[in-house]
Amino acid sequence: MERALIKINGIVQGVGFRPFIHRLVREYGLNGTIRNTSSGVELELDGEESILKRLVAEIPQRAPGLAVIEDIETQYGLACAGFTAFEIANSKQEAIRNTLISPDICICDDCLRELKTPGDRRYHYPFINCTNCGPRFTIIKDVPYDRVKTSMSCFPMCPDCDAEYHDIENRRYHAQPDACPVCGPAAVFLDAEGNILAEGEESISRAKEVLKEGKILAVKGLGGVHLACRIDNRIFAETLRRRKERDEKPFAVMCRDISCVREYCEVRPEEERILTGNRRPIVLLRKKGEREAELRHLSENRYLGVLLPFSPLDYLLFGEEFDALVMTSANLSDMPILHRNEEAVEKLHGIADGFLLHNREIQTRCDDSLCMVIDGSEYFFRRSRGYVPQPVRISKWEDLPSVLACGAEQKASFCLTKGGYAFPCQHIGDLKNFETYEHYQEQIRHFQRLFDIVPQAIACDLHPDYLSSEYAREMSDHLKIPLFPVQHHHAHFASCMADNRLEGDVIGLIWDGTGLGTDGTIWGGECLTGGYEHVYRVGSIKPVPLIGGDRAVKELDRVAFALLRESGADVSGKENAQLYEAMLAAGLNCPLSSGMGRLFDGIAAILNIKNLASYEGQGAVLLEAAAEEKETGLLPFELVKEKDLLLFDWRKMVEALVEEQKKKTPIGCLAARFMNTLIQMAVMQCEAAREKTGLSRVVLSGGTFQNRYLLERLPEHLREVGFSVYHHRRVSCNDEGLSLGQAVIALYRLGKGKNVSGCST
Numbered sequence: 001m002e003r004a005l006i007k008i009n010g011i012v013q014g015v016g017f018r019p020f021i022h023r024l025v026r027e028y029g030l031n032g033t034i035r036n037t038s039s040g041v042e043l044e045l046d047g048e049e050s051i052l053k054r055l056v057a058e059i060p061q062r063a064p065g066l067a068v069i070e071d072i073e074t075q076y077g078l079a080c081a082g083f084t085a086f087e088i089a090n091s092k093q094e095a096i097r098n099t100l101i102s103p104d105i106c107i108c109d110d111c112l113r114e115l116k117t118p119g120d121r122r123y124h125y126p127f128i129n130c131t132n133c134g135p136r137f138t139i140i141k142d143v144p145y146d147r148v149k150t151s152m153s154c155f156p157m158c159p160d161c162d163a164e165y166h167d168i169e170n171r172r173y174h175a176q177p178d179a180c181p182v183c184g185p186a187a188v189f190l191d192a193e194g195n196i197l198a199e200g201e202e203s204i205s206r207a208k209e210v211l212k213e214g215k216i217l218a219v220k221g222l223g224g225v226h227l228a229c230r231i232d233n234r235i236f237a238e239t240l241r242r243r244k245e246r247d248e249k250p251f252a253v254m255c256r257d258i259s260c261v262r263e264y265c266e267v268r269p270e271e272e273r274i275l276t277g278n279r280r281p282i283v284l285l286r287k288k289g290e291r292e293a294e295l296r297h298l299s300e301n302r303y304l305g306v307l308l309p310f311s312p313l314d315y316l317l318f319g320e321e322f323d324a325l326v327m328t329s330a331n332l333s334d335m336p337i338l339h340r341n342e343e344a345v346e347k348l349h350g351i352a353d354g355f356l357l358h359n360r361e362i363q364t365r366c367d368d369s370l371c372m373v374i375d376g377s378e379y380f381f382r383r384s385r386g387y388v389p390q391p392v393r394i395s396k397w398e399d400l401p402s403v404l405a406c407g408a409e410q411k412a413s414f415c416l417t418k419g420g421y422a423f424p425c426q427h428i429g430d431l432k433n434f435e436t437y438e439h440y441q442e443q444i445r446h447f448q449r450l451f452d453i454v455p456q457a458i459a460c461d462l463h464p465d466y467l468s469s470e471y472a473r474e475m476s477d478h479l480k481i482p483l484f485p486v487q488h489h490h491a492h493f494a495s496c497m498a499d500n501r502l503e504g505d506v507i508g509l510i511w512d513g514t515g516l517g518t519d520g521t522i523w524g525g526e527c528l529t530g531g532y533e534h535v536y537r538v539g540s541i542k543p544v545p546l547i548g549g550d551r552a553v554k555e556l557d558r559v560a561f562a563l564l565r566e567s568g569a570d571v572s573g574k575e576n577a578q579l580y581e582a583m584l585a586a587g588l589n590c591p592l593s594s595g596m597g598r599l600f601d602g603i604a605a606i607l608n609i610k611n612l613a614s615y616e617g618q619g620a621v622l623l624e625a626a627a628e629e630k631e632t633g634l635l636p637f638e639l640v641k642e643k644d645l646l647l648f649d650w651r652k653m654v655e656a657l658v659e660e661q662k663k664k665t666p667i668g669c670l671a672a673r674f675m676n677t678l679i680q681m682a683v684m685q686c687e688a689a690r691e692k693t694g695l696s697r698v699v700l701s702g703g704t705f706q707n708r709y710l711l712e713r714l715p716e717h718l719r720e721v722g723f724s725v726y727h728h729r730r731v732s733c734n735d736e737g738l739s740l741g742q743a744v745i746a747l748y749r750l751g752k753g754k755n756v757s758g759c760s761t
């Protein structure tokens with residue numbers, strides 16, 4: 001007999017891991033102890049080495065579904081400790097915290113069954129959970145993950161729950177957030193004025209009444225408060241839109257079950273897998289053709305964001321009564337999602353007709369995740385609830401320094417690294433909003449504490465005026481650590497490389513709306529070559545003057561005017577023609593932009609698809625929605641060499657569009673031809689880059705690649721001519737994913753050329 005010390009690192013806390021080990025050890029008839037440490041769990045067992053090794057080999061194979069085992073360190077042949085039983089020891093606070101915390105996970109099948117079983121002591125109890133499901137990230141205040149360090153600390157367990165907690169045969173053995181109606185949190189219903197009208201089970205029936213009457217209900221979920229209403233009468237959603245001042249941005253819809261989803265949308269098998277999986281993001285699904293008209297007020301494009309219920313409260317709210325409800329984050333004009341009861345009642349006064357709240361505190365706000373499904377997995381627009389704070393493995397090296405990357409501004413994000421992991425944050429929002437900026441700073445501190453990260457360098461965008469850059473400068477001064485400003489499109493480029501764990505040099509097509517270039521102009525239609533250390537700009541698009549600067553981002557007609565004028569079209573009859581002419585002639589507040597997003601905006605306005613945008617990227621979204629998908633035609637264009645840059649000259653294309661419009665060619669065909677032209681142009685730019693450098697791997701990044709039309713066609717065209725193509729898989733292609741790229745570039749600069757990802761090329 002001897003003793004073995006087994007350290008298991010990864011997401012192994014709060015996922016039923018210790019009970020699993022306990023049962024496994026008992027099968028082998030061994031004695032010892034297990035404890036949570038800040039790096040995972042630590043197991044000590046007495047036994048024969050061969051038997052101990054067999055047990056260790058079984059751990060990864062039989063671990064609970066939510067566990068993510070990163071590695072297992074073992075030491076055999078230690079002196080026998082003489083254990084007489086198997087014990088779960090108290091948590092040990094280690095100096096180095098390396099714990100991976102589980103995201104919030106949707107209710108499991110076992111809990112759902114109990115929820116629906118009359119006579120079960122948790123029948124209809126909205127806070128039912130077990131070791132396999134329930135809230136985690138949103139209730140954890142600190143590590144190690146124990147009840148006292150969560151929002152559940154104020155709910156001492158009743159004798160029944162306590163017995164379950166200590167019973168190894170029970171599914172709730174050591175389930176930290178476990179509770180029942182006797183000892184746990186309770187729901188409460190308030191009217192529009194904030195008067196409490198019902199508590200407990202009755203509050204849910206009162207909430208249902210609100211929905212039945214076609215009114216708007218505020219519901220406190222896992223990561224924040226949502227606003228809900230029925231979708232079967234457009235007036236309900238339109239009222240919500242008006243009260244929330246959410247002009248035209250699509251609403252997400254929560255459906256009772258997958259068969260309800262099928263009533264409204266096409267669902268491919270891989271989409272069903274992600275919709276019904278335990279993370280429950282909002283998935284963008286194609287609306288059924290015959291449902292288009294009735295769903296138009298919810299989403300003005302071809303897709304509808306759909307999610308299934310994930311918390312027990314959601315299931316109870318739906319019951320059998322509703323098929324589909326609008327479910328939108330309760331936040332006002334770019335503020336963070338509301339999460340406190342008093343605040344919800346105050347801020348949603350005049351918006352919500354009733355409130356379904358509860359007394360379990362949301363420690364950390366976390367919005368719903370949003371994705372589409374590409375190649376069988378999530379392609380994120382927003383990586384948040386259900387995924388965060390799960391880290392992204394960026395390197396096999398563990399001895400890397402830690403860095404903080406501060407992201408951009410409008411779709412703000414940060415990312416901290418530790419060892420071979422990056423921890424991207426949840427959805428934050430636009431930092432120009434004061435509360436959002438505060439939330440951003442608070443979450444940086446929270447992540448640093450949770451994962452015990454002390455950054456040794458800070459990365460930020462090259463744009464000095466971004467609030468994230470300002471924050472980064474202050475922190476760098478305060479902590480006396482180096483600051484690395486990173487060019488925006490280089491960061492996108494590196495983000496996609498790190499996302500796919502690429503090393504060496506690649507070609508990148510980085511298309512987005514706006515990012516400051518190294519020459520002081522606005523970039524965004526870039527073809528780059530290089531790697532983490534440097535990139536070279538080899539291709540771009542002919543810059544467009546943005547008449548009135550930022551105003552042109554909303555007033556798409558201004559971009560259209562500039563495109564038309566530069567292409568030699570007659571613009572004299574256009575609105576404000578004289579003013580715009582004068583501004584262009586004088587170069588007055590007409591910054592040049594090579595942003596692909598702006599080109600989309602301008603073309604959308606020329607085609608009369610959208611002239612005034614009410615949300616960011618609307619022109620591009622609607623242009624994509626208008627496109628005739630079977631159209632394969634192209635428009636004329638030129639690629640011109642200017643200095644070392646291969647520029648997409650769009651003037652002939654714009655000219656041709658105007659001609660086609662005169663011929664009454666359908667707008668759908670023209671929208672498609674425009675995007676086909678971009679694809680053709682991109683392939684040519686990549687071919688030129690390959691000729692020059694010999695590189696044949698292409699990464700695609702930037703917000704423009706939220707466009708499914710492009711994403712479903714461009715890679716195919718590139719592969720046809722021999723390129724390998726990589727798109728984002730683990731973080732968003734838009735600015736939310738930017739911080740990952742900044743972080744890896746900072747690591748690279750700190751390491752002065754050390755191979756960061758540890759992958760061969």
Ligand SMILES: [Zn+2]
Pocket residue numbers: 107108109110111112129130131132133134
């Ligand atoms: Zn469960």
Ligand SMILES: [Zn+2]
Pocket residue numbers: 157158159160161162179180181182183184
């Ligand atoms: Zn209880």
